[in-house]
Amino acid sequence: MTPPETAADPRMATGVRLIVCSNSAPRWQDGAGLLPRSPGGLVPLLATLLGEHGGDWVCTMPADGPPGAEPVEVTRLPGDVTLHRLRLPPAVVEQHYEKVGVRVLLWLFHYLLDTPRQPGEGLAEAWAGYEAVNRAYADRVATLLTGSAEEFVLVNDHHLFLVPELLGRRADRRGRVAFFQGLPWCEPEYFGVLPAYIRDRILTGLLGADVVGFHCTRWARAFLACCARYLPGCAVDDGGATYGGHRTRVTVAPFPLDVATVERLRAEPATAEWRTRLDREAGGRRVLVRADRIDLWKNLPRGFAAYRSLLDRDPGLAGEWWFCAVATPPGRPTERTRALQRECEDLVADLNERFGRPGRPAVSLIYPDLATTRNCVVAALSGADLTLVNPTFDGMNLVAKEALYLGERGPLLLSVNAGAYEGLAGHVTPVQPFDVEATASALRDAMTRRTAPEERAAARRLLRDQDATDWLNRMMGAER
Incomplete structure (x- = not known):
């Protein structure tokens, strides 16, 4: 067909x-x-x-x-x-x-x-x-x-x-x-x-x-x-x-990215404040970012599990990288999303107990205040050295487009089951969202790469044209 x-x-x-x-x-x-x-x-x-x-x-x-x-x-x-x-x-x-x-x-x-x-x-x-x-x-x-x-x-x-x-x-x-x-x-x-x-x-x-x-x-x-x-x-x-x-x-x-709104958010003082805060928490480390609503299909637990697998193999990465996970609540929580949030918090606590140090967590689960949620997301994606978007299935996933537009350095790892993947496939690294070990390997490989300026410019042109x-x-x- x-x-x-x-x-x-x-x-x-x-x-x-x-x-x-x-x-x-x-x-x-x-x-x-x-x-x-x-x-x-x-x-x-x-x-x-x-x-x-x-x-x-x-x-x-x-x-x-x-x-x-x-x-x-x-x-x-x-x-x-x-x-x-x-x-x-x-x-x-x-x-x-x-x-x-x-x-x-x-x-x-x-x-x-x-x-x-x-x-x-x-x-x-x-x-x-x-x-x-x-x-x-x-x-x-x-x-x-x-x-x-x-x-x-x-x-x-x-x-x-x-x-x-x-x-x-x-x-x-x-x-x-x-x-x-x-x-x-x-x-x-x-x-x-x-x-x-x-x-x-x-x-x-x-x-x-x-x-x-x-x-x-x-x-x-x-x-x-x-x-x-x-x-x-x-x-x-x-x-x-x-x-x-x-x-x-x-x-x-597919829904377009409103580039003018992205640029307006990037220029707001609240975004600069979040960028300063996130840079301080990174403490000189490179930054792996994800930004999701706490919805079942966003696949947060497997993302944390993949990072844990990666650190199990190479604990020293916790001193070089900080995993910044920005999370926002679902529109109407259910017992399943409340359980999901508790699971994510437990996974993060375990990661920090095993690989973090006092005042220097390996992973941070950040809940921005409602008024500056978008500013926090823009600040995080703008400073990312690597971004993970791994939904099990998603109609599109706007964060993938935001990450591709805002990111200055690092690759975007995107689930092949996100609707956005079809249009962005030439500009992202594919991820099989149900395979934790494959996701861990993709993260490790991406940590050694940088996105060439001309590749980033081509992706931005694609997004501006919509x-x-x-x-x-x-x-x-x-x-x-």
């Missing part, structure tokens, strides 16, 4: 009217509009696009909103942007987000289900809540449609799989509906652990879209393979799928 389409329609993003849907709620500041603080990811990308084009953003009201208020809160922001925040019953939100979104879908697509037990009891009731939230989104979007052919509805991520089909049933829709999947997509055998009524509903929900996008070819092919396996009568080819007389184009459109408009054009069927 050749890669799915990346261009098919000559129309560009100019003149489009955007209506975006995401479960995540954006931040904004009075008088300043939406705030894309982070250098990438879904919410910053949508904020950038709406800031450029104007339009509507439908999202879920945070749970701490005032009780008894209207079901939709409408906020108009500068730049012709309107937020529509849906107020949903807390029990339904719990079913939709936690019970289905996290404990079934998030873990499914990262190959993290406890398959002897999951999916388990109570799923049918939770799925009813998931469907109710998707209907609420589709109903709200329907009130915003004007019948213009220039309307482009962009639905995002696994929380809203059913919205495209629900919108597609409306006879008054003339514009296009696109869906973007920020997570990986699993192979058909694993996708088949879902009950058939959920599995098939997800696929038909997505095939109601005109376009479905992924971060890399691998995830796109897995989605098409699931359609071919589970939907009788679905015709699949390299560029998409045709089902029930409707053609859905499948495209590859921006939000390029991404939107790919989703619309036209490349810049």
Whole structure:
């Protein structure tokens, strides 16, 4: 199978009217509009696009909103942007987000289900809540449609799989509906652990879209393979799928790195303060860096285990290198992520007991304060002599792009199961994320290498050439 389409329609993003849907709620500041603080990811990308084009953003009201208020809160922001925040019953939100979104879908697509037990009891009731939230989104979007052919509805991520089909049933829709999947997509055998009524509903929900996008070819092919396996009568080819007389184009459109935001963060005083602090803790040693959320698929324990294996073979490296691991909490912790955090802290304590010295740890697990988290990450990646990004499976992994852009000296070791690997393969060292000893060997080899200035410059050019408009054009069927 050749890669799915990346261009098919000559129309560009100019003149489009955007209506975006995401479960995540954006931040904004009075008088300043939406705030894309982070250098990438879904919410910053949508904020950038709406800031450029104007339009509507439908999202879920945070749970701490005032009780008894209207079901939709409408906020108009500068730049012709309107937020529509849906107020949903807390029990339904719990079913939709936690019970289905996290404990079934998030873990499914990262190959993290406890398959002897999951999916388990109570799923049918939770799925009813998931469907109710998707209907609420589709109903709200329907009130915003004007019948213009220039309307482009962009639905995002696994929380809203059913919205495209629900919108597609409306006879008054003339514009296009696109869906973007920020997570990986699993192979058909694993996708088949879902009950058939959920599995098939997800696929038909997505095939109601005109376009479905992924971060890399691998995830796109897995989605098409699931359609071919589970939907009788679905015709699949390299560029998409045709089902029930409707053609859905499948495209590859990885999120870009917002280089301007990276540069702004690098120049902030808080970044300089973090750089000074990290340099002091390094104490003249070279620095191995990783920067992750404490999520199950980020694979932190194997990274620490690989470093322990490396030091077991050569304890003297602890006097030459400092492992700086910047960690941030998940959006909604579960018992599994809390156990993961404890495991990481125990591994770090063991490493320091065996290989560290008082006031000179071999490994530091750093939890930056919320206000300067991004500054800490930028400071760490800017000063890295070597960076490790080893997720088990990841939709893309923005840190890999940040590391490649910010790093001045050292190589980037990147998991072959990160969606970013496809586009960055020529500029990184591949890592097999499940193999601790192979990761240890890759670390040891990389410690003796430096990235040539011309190689780093080529990687930066690659990242600068990608921006939000390029991404939107790919989703619309036209490349810049």
